[in-house]
Amino acid sequence: MISQELNERLTQTGPGTPMGNLLRRYWHPVGAGAELEKEPVQPVRLLGESLTLFRSAKGDLGLVGERCAHRAISLTYGIPQEHGLRCAYHGWTYDTAGHVVDMPFEPACLPLKIKAYPVQELGGLIWAYLGPEPAPQLPRWDILAREDMDREIVFKPLPCNWLQCMDNSFDPIHFEHLHGKYGNYIMKKLGKPPMLNPARHLKIDFDVFEFGVYKRRLVEGAPEDGTDWTIGHPVLFPCILAQGSPEQQSFQIRTPTDDTNTMHIVYNGRLRKPGQPDQESIPFRRESLEHDEWGRVLGTNIVKQDEMAWVGQGSISDRTAEHLATSDKGVMLFHNLLLQEAEKVERGEEPLGVIRDPAINEPYIHIGRGSRYGAFRSGVQDEIYGGVREGVAAGVSAFLRGFDR
Ligand code: FES
Numbered sequence: 001m002i003s004q005e006l007n008e009r010l011t012q013t014g015p016g017t018p019m020g021n022l023l024r025r026y027w028h029p030v031g032a033g034a035e036l037e038k039e040p041v042q043p044v045r046l047l048g049e050s051l052t053l054f055r056s057a058k059g060d061l062g063l064v065g066e067r068c069a070h071r072a073i074s075l076t077y078g079i080p081q082e083h084g085l086r087c088a089y090h091g092w093t094y095d096t097a098g099h100v101v102d103m104p105f106e107p108a109c110l111p112l113k114i115k116a117y118p119v120q121e122l123g124g125l126i127w128a129y130l131g132p133e134p135a136p137q138l139p140r141w142d143i144l145a146r147e148d149m150d151r152e153i154v155f156k157p158l159p160c161n162w163l164q165c166m167d168n169s170f171d172p173i174h175f176e177h178l179h180g181k182y183g184n185y186i187m188k189k190l191g192k193p194p195m196l197n198p199a200r201h202l203k204i205d206f207d208v209f210e211f212g213v214y215k216r217r218l219v220e221g222a223p224e225d226g227t228d229w230t231i232g233h234p235v236l237f238p239c240i241l242a243q244g245s246p247e248q249q250s251f252q253i254r255t256p257t258d259d260t261n262t263m264h265i266v267y268n269g270r271l272r273k274p275g276q277p278d279q280e281s282i283p284f285r286r287e288s289l290e291h292d293e294w295g296r297v298l299g300t301n302i303v304k305q306d307e308m309a310w311v312g313q314g315s316i317s318d319r320t321a322e323h324l325a326t327s328d329k330g331v332m333l334f335h336n337l338l339l340q341e342a343e344k345v346e347r348g349e350e351p352l353g354v355i356r357d358p359a360i361n362e363p364y365i366h367i368g369r370g371s372r373y374g375a376f377r378s379g380v381q382d383e384i385y386g387g388v389r390e391g392v393a394a395g396v397s398a399f400l401r402g403f404d405r
């Protein structure tokens with residue numbers, strides 16, 4: 001257990017807080033290009049700040065403050081212009097840097113400015129940077145930047161702090177119980193056959209590397225020289241879990257909305273087969289949690305069981321009451337890493353994984369992933385993962401012993 005003060009230090013996301021300052025050193029996804037095509041002005045909340053995302057008529061992206069400098073109507077009612085966004089109320093117009101460039105009912109345009117942040121599009125996602133200038137490179141992770149993959153994106157808002165989602169990624173053994181025992185219990189209640197029979201974890205370990213932490217696991221029946229143990233799967237510091245194999249990859253991005261809300265983004269990529277046409281655009285959809293009649297989250301597939309666990313810890317998990325044990329060594333490592341990197345920012349140093357050299361980013365950053373071991377009977381992935389398909393399924397197949405259906 002930790003003190004309330006330390007729990008706040010770990011979980012607060014707002015401007016001026018230690019973790020808020022650390023999280024502001026990284027780019028975060030706040031929207032999707034395909035959706036912005038249909039709705040070019042959208043409210044966005046990131047790291048406790050309410051903002052307005054827009055695409056101008058010319059196609060430029062802007063991320064500006066929530067409210068108009070005139071009389072404070074929400075700019076999300078604004079109208080895209082050739083060079084910016086026009087307020088719905090009296091037409092004051094903002095460029096992508098937040099400057100007022102037109103006041104149609106005034107004799108002259110006053111030199112006003114509202115806040116504005118850099119925003120870029122990559123891999124079908126719109127990414128924002130809320131930290132000090134100059135902004136670092138937006139990392140061109142392989143799955144985002146490769147041109148030979150078909151992708152899909154799902155956004156799901158969760159009413160809990162982002163750290164609960166990340167803690168789960170440093171806790172490999174939950175797979176055996178949450179997705180095995182609990183998943184099968186839920187299936188039984190629904191009158192369905194058991195879902196999984198996961199292999200037992202023999203060893204887990206974690207290696208910090210230049211962009212985050214590799215988590216490794218050795219399960220019963222897997223070879224010691226298998227890449228699931230020798231390489232593992234990375235968490236890209238601080239908010240992305242990378243899973244999958246070279247052919248089918250997945251990111252789970254846990255974007256901190258504010259202290260008590262997270263946008264869970266599932267990003268799947270699959271290597272395009274020879275002769276298959278390129279995707280015209282990357283499909284995007286928003287989903288919501290499902291609940292039972294008592295208001296509990298329904299954990300009917302693997303991703304939903306994880307979301308159930310995160311939300312089930314409360315809006316901000318009370319870590320003053322928890323008892324971390326030996327199997328939580330990854331959780332402890334991640335918390336220590338966050339605190340260490342936040343201290344670096346306080347000292348004016350660059351934290352882990354921030355990329356300044358554009359050459360590192362070209363043409364994209366290859367993320368090594370261990371290959372899978374064990375049986376994953378084809379044809380059942382969709383059922384288990386719901387909307388999240390083989391990209392994620394492949395990533396966990398390493399530690400499945402088979403299905404007992
Ligand atoms: S409130 Fe925006 S122009 Fe008046």
Ligand SMILES: [Fe+2]
Pocket residue numbers: 168174175178179302306
């Ligand atoms: Fe899980």
